[in-house]
Amino acid sequence: MKDYAVVTGATGAIGSQIALVLAESGYPLWLACRSRYKAQPLIQQCLDAGSPDVRFLPLDLADEASVRSAASQLADFGKPLAGLINNAGIMQRHWQADAQGRELTMLVNYWHTRLFTELAMPLIADGGALVATTSLTRFWPGKVDSLVIDPRKFSQLGTYGLSKKALTQWMRTLAASPEGRRLRINCADPGIVSTPMISMHRWYDPLADILFRPLIRSPHKGAIPALRAWDAPASGSIYRLHAIHQL
Numbered sequence: 001m002k003d004y005a006v007v008t009g010a011t012g013a014i015g016s017q018i019a020l021v022l023a024e025s026g027y028p029l030w031l032a033c034r035s036r037y038k039a040q041p042l043i044q045q046c047l048d049a050g051s052p053d054v055r056f057l058p059l060d061l062a063d064e065a066s067v068r069s070a071a072s073q074l075a076d077f078g079k080p081l082a083g084l085i086n087n088a089g090i091m092q093r094h095w096q097a098d099a100q101g102r103e104l105t106m107l108v109n110y111w112h113t114r115l116f117t118e119l120a121m122p123l124i125a126d127g128g129a130l131v132a133t134t135s136l137t138r139f140w141p142g143k144v145d146s147l148v149i150d151p152r153k154f155s156q157l158g159t160y161g162l163s164k165k166a167l168t169q170w171m172r173t174l175a176a177s178p179e180g181r182r183l184r185i186n187c188a189d190p191g192i193v194s195t196p197m198i199s200m201h202r203w204y205d206p207l208a209d210i211l212f213r214p215l216i217r218s219p220h221k222g223a224i225p226a227l228r229a230w231d232a233p234a235s236g237s238i239y240r241l242h243a244i245h246q247l
Contacts, residue, residue: 002082003079003080003125004027005029005030006032006074006081006085007029007032008087008088011031012033013192017125018085018087018226019042019046020046021223021227022046023047024049024050026051026052027082031054031055031057032170034059043056057073057074059116061107061113061116063086068115074120082129087110087133089108090105091105093155103154103159105149106149106159108163109160117130121179122220127184129231131187131188131189131229134164134168135161135190136191137161140157140161144165167187167233170218171200180235183235184232184235185236186229186247187236190222190241191222225240225241
């Protein structure tokens, strides 16, 4: 049996497509997400698709204790991982912080994704894959002086873009490190995909659903860059649907 693949945000629109393709390829899976209830149908779908084993991994990236507990569960399982696809992410409409005052979009998309990755990396077998989902919005922030989000300067897209910029830069650093020689470390940019995340919770959302959503990518196509990154032969690239760029 192949080593286990871990997919965060597995019950999301793109995450579920990633999980199903990995299942079809014969990978046993850890579906890392918040809701066991939402994971149950996907577990059965992945088993039906050909995965020999599918397990639910409770993971709430807004909660540090949950992040550490999930990593400990993987370690206690005692089997090497084929790799990790960090697909989970959020885009908060309004400023929101945790009990320590850390803004949630940055916390989930960067700080806790990074923490979970750092804890899980020693469990990935040599030659395994480490993939993180980035976004074109990473180009929006200019020079970054701080990753601390000032509530007075918070913006939905701006903060999301900063979180993806920080994640991409960290992945670039990892790819150039000794881990980049031991593992295959790459990013995936799915482009604009028809998922609940692109709802801006503004007055124009219903109009955008009619005029815009039919023109953008399906979740199935949105999953392809992550799967290309998963199969990449080496570290250091950002995979898009029809292109590869240097990380």
